Amino acid sequence: MTVLSATALNDPALPWRVQVVEEIGSTSDALREAALAGEDAGLVLFAESQTAGRGRRQNRWLAPKGKDLMFSLLLRPEAATALWPRVTTLAALAICRAIEDELPLWPRIKWPNDVYVHDRKVAGLLAEAVTTSSGLMLVLGIGLNVNTRDFPPDLSDTATSLLSAVQPLPQLLLERESLARAILQQLHRQLSRIEEGFHEAISEVRERSWLLGRQIRATVDGREIFGRALDLDQEGHLIMALPDGSITPLSSAESVRQVV
Numbered sequence: 001m002t003v004l005s006a007t008a009l010n011d012p013a014l015p016w017r018v019q020v021v022e023e024i025g026s027t028s029d030a031l032r033e034a035a036l037a038g039e040d041a042g043l044v045l046f047a048e049s050q051t052a053g054r055g056r057r058q059n060r061w062l063a064p065k066g067k068d069l070m071f072s073l074l075l076r077p078e079a080a081t082a083l084w085p086r087v088t089t090l091a092a093l094a095i096c097r098a099i100e101d102e103l104p105l106w107p108r109i110k111w112p113n114d115v116y117v118h119d120r121k122v123a124g125l126l127a128e129a130v131t132t133s134s135g136l137m138l139v140l141g142i143g144l145n146v147n148t149r150d151f152p153p154d155l156s157d158t159a160t161s162l163l164s165a166v167q168p169l170p171q172l173l174l175e176r177e178s179l180a181r182a183i184l185q186q187l188h189r190q191l192s193r194i195e196e197g198f199h200e201a202i203s204e205v206r207e208r209s210w211l212l213g214r215q216i217r218a219t220v221d222g223r224e225i226f227g228r229a230l231d232l233d234q235e236g237h238l239i240m241a242l243p244d245g246s247i248t249p250l251s252s253a254e255s256v257r258q259v260v
């Protein structure tokens with residue numbers, strides 16, 4: 001197993017200070033604590049393994065040691081905080097673009113927080129605000145299934161990895177380091193579009209949207225909404241057509257499932 005090297009991931013052309021640890025509870029929890037202790041934006045923490053990895057809605061994020069990419073970034077976006085929800089959209093685009101650059105795959109964004117390959121989840125994003133003594137910051141956690149082949153039974157129908165999607169010779173593993181470098185580059189490029197260039201970014205997100213055109217059931221503030229995913233608006237919000245003919249935008253959702 002090749003281990004990730006902070007030296008290889010630290011690119012002087014990028015604003016990130018990358019650290020790699022072998023094992024940690026959760027990279028997002030660690031960065032939150034670092035932020036509270038005064039750490040500056042730009043720290044990126046990768047872990048080969050997490051003992052308390054978290055997903056959205058109190059889900060656990062499980063991944064075998066050394067096979068995938070699990071990391072968090074400490075951010076203070078240079079834009080009004082009202083625009084910070086754009087970070088998740090831009091980060092999802094960054095992950096897609098990096099995968100496209102590195103592999104013969106066409107990943108899709110499943111609004112609002114997931115990346116899909118071949119109709120299955122390959123990556124999840126978790127953006128969490130943290131109030132520090134120097135102001136508000138954002139911890140962006142990313143889990144990307146790279147080389148995992150076996151998923152727990154409850155995920156085996158809905159999750160995949162990049163390795164399973166490209167299906168090279170069975171004994172080969174995908175090289176995580178070049179993928180991680182590509183993601184860090186793309187994150188810098190895409191996150192710089194939080195103000196100028198965001199509407200063009202939304203066109204690129206729309207081209208990669210997994211949801212558009214599908215009948216879906218979304219849970220928003222505990223309430224179920226059923227309808228067809230029509231489009232993304234200029235803010236990246238999902239525009240839904242409801243069965244009564246009305247149209248409603250959703251700015252976020254706890255869960256979104258396709259209805260078949």
Ligand code: BTN
Nearest residue numbers: 026053054055056071124141143
């Ligand atoms: C989701 O799909 O629900 C979001 C998953 C986010 C998982 C990543 S792995 C690195 C970082 N540390 C965590 O504890 N969670 C995020």
